[in-house]
Amino acid sequence: MAAELRLVLASVGLLWYAGLWVIGIVGCSTARRRYRLRPRSPLAVAPASSVPGVSILRPLKGLDMNLYENLESTFTQEYPNYELLLSVADERDQALSVARELMTKYPSVNCRIIIGEEVVGVNPKVNNLVRSYREAAHDILWVIDSNVTVHPGTLARSVDALVGPPSPAPGKRRIALVHHVPFALVTEPRIGSRIEEAFLNTNHAKMYLAINTAAVDSCVMGKSNLYRRSDLERVNGSLKPIQASNPTAPQPGPCGLPAFGRFLAEDNMIASALWHELGDRHDLSCDVARNVVGNMSLSDYVWRRARWIRVRKHMVLAATLLEPFTESVVLSVICAASLGYLSGVPYWISVCVHFTLWIYVDLDVYASLAGHPLPSDVRWQFMAAWTARELLALPIFLFAVFGSEVSWRGRTYRVLRNGEVARAEPSRSWLQHIRQPKNYEPLDTGL
Structure with missing residues (x-):
């Protein structure tokens, strides 16, 4: 036996x-086939009236590494019909000076700064984006993180992928979201930054591309995503197919971006909602989201990986x-x-x-x-x-x-069922208690 x-x-x-x-x-063959040749999209030189309008939403908070170049990459997109909305929660945010400098440099770009968040949940990124989301002039939204830089042709190629051919194959599911595989760029060669670069640019990319090629389920990171606001307004993160005779009916109750403020990984949940609730699918363009990795220590790297393992565990x-x-x-x-x-x-x-x-x-x-x-x-x-x-x-x-607490942007959260989170007080280890300074009255030594 x-x-x-x-x-x-x-x-x-x-x-x-x-x-x-x-x-x-x-994953390796997909990377070779898709990314070694990046043709220019015809939309890049088409008349503005003939292409879909796009609203680019970039949430800002502080002086991210390489922020000027990251933001500039969206000012220089080769696409004739887009607006750029830069949102900050606080009018004293240091990112505003960079944003205003770029607006002066590129006066022909339709760009606005939106100051002030609307608290709809525990996720600060969603709170920061809600006003931009509501004020966007176009249905197609491109949500792109502030630590990402992209090629000038990215938007045109991504709209190509989202809209699809004029005559799609019979029975083929509609594209509801286009995303980009993250590719790390190291500007501060600390050990954590180097390890993050090695992870994102090899094993992570390989598995990410393979899973999305198989397309058996949603697998999306939110560094750079395009989707339609009209689609997002129909879903709420329940991941249950819409039960309605009307094919364009929304889910009951609150829908749209504010409904995802209760999730830490709102990007993944939005993608999953479009996949499961609408029955649509995703696609990748032939572009990467160049993720600028800053000054990351080994501890930073460990906690970053741990955070997303704990979130995925509950999802x-x-x-x-x-x-x-x-x-x-x-x-x-x-x-x-x-x-x-x-x-x-x-x-x-x-x-x-x-x-x-x-x-x-x-x-x-x-x-x-x-x-x-x-x-x-x-x-x-x-x-x-x-x-x-x-x-x-x-x-x-x-x-x-074996844990459920995560730290993100200086705040501590407890991960709940289905990836929802709640604010939590950071737990203290025995070592932290030992190191905690005592409230003793200082002794006057006469020095």
Whole structure:
């Protein structure tokens, strides 16, 4: 019986390993096919009256790394019919000086600054965006984070993908959202920044592209998303299909962007709502959202990864629990143990071959998204960060999966069911209690 069980486990392990390689190859081939050639859209040179209008919504808070260049990339879009709405919650926000300088530099761009938030939930980004959302002149909205820079042709190509061909294939679901795979740019080469860069530009991008190519469910990050306000006004984040005889009917109760203020990952929930409640699908353009990674320490990186693991745990528990078994280190153990039992291959050979091929695929994904191979002057720094990322993946997961509190933009939240959050007082560890200064009266030493 024990021998039969080992045979079954080894066979299942090898099948699982092969399945993950199929996913990795799909992600790598998608990156090659989609991102190594980025043709210019005809919409870039079309008359303004012949293209759909777009409202670009950029929420601002403070002086993000590379903020001037990030915002400038939306002032220089090659698209004839768009407006730009820059929103800040506080009139004293330092980002306003950058925004006003760019408005002076590009007077021909239809740009407005909207000051003041409307509190509709615990999510500060949603609170910041609500007024811009309501005042936007166009139905198509492009919501793009302040730490993202994009190519001048991104908007035109994204509208192409959203609108689709004039005569879509029969039975093909309508596109409700276009998103862009994040690609990290490091400006402050601290260890956390380097690890984040290695993660986003290899394994994360590979899996992100593969899942979206398979299109079995919604998988979206909110760095840069296009969707229609008229679609968002019909959904509320319940993820239940609309039950109405009228095909354009909304969900009962509050809908639209304010309804998503109760979620921390509002971007993912909006995408899921458009997918599940409307029955529509998503698409990727051939552009990346260049995410400028700032001064990130190792601790910052760990807490960032932990935050999103804890959010995903309350949204898609089964998929989250499977995550460790998709990581390279755990997979190398599965491969070595399975092949060793089934065919007697020495463990060290399996591990060496596994990591050689894994690194090759990851670097190929990087080259596709970046438009060039990994630069030689940062090769060893990048590979050291890549190795650290792979070794840290399982410890970070185990640390994150047993908690429900997350910190974001200086605030602490408790993650609830379905990804909703509530404000929480930060819990204090025993070490923090030890380090807490006592309220002793200072002693006059005469010095």
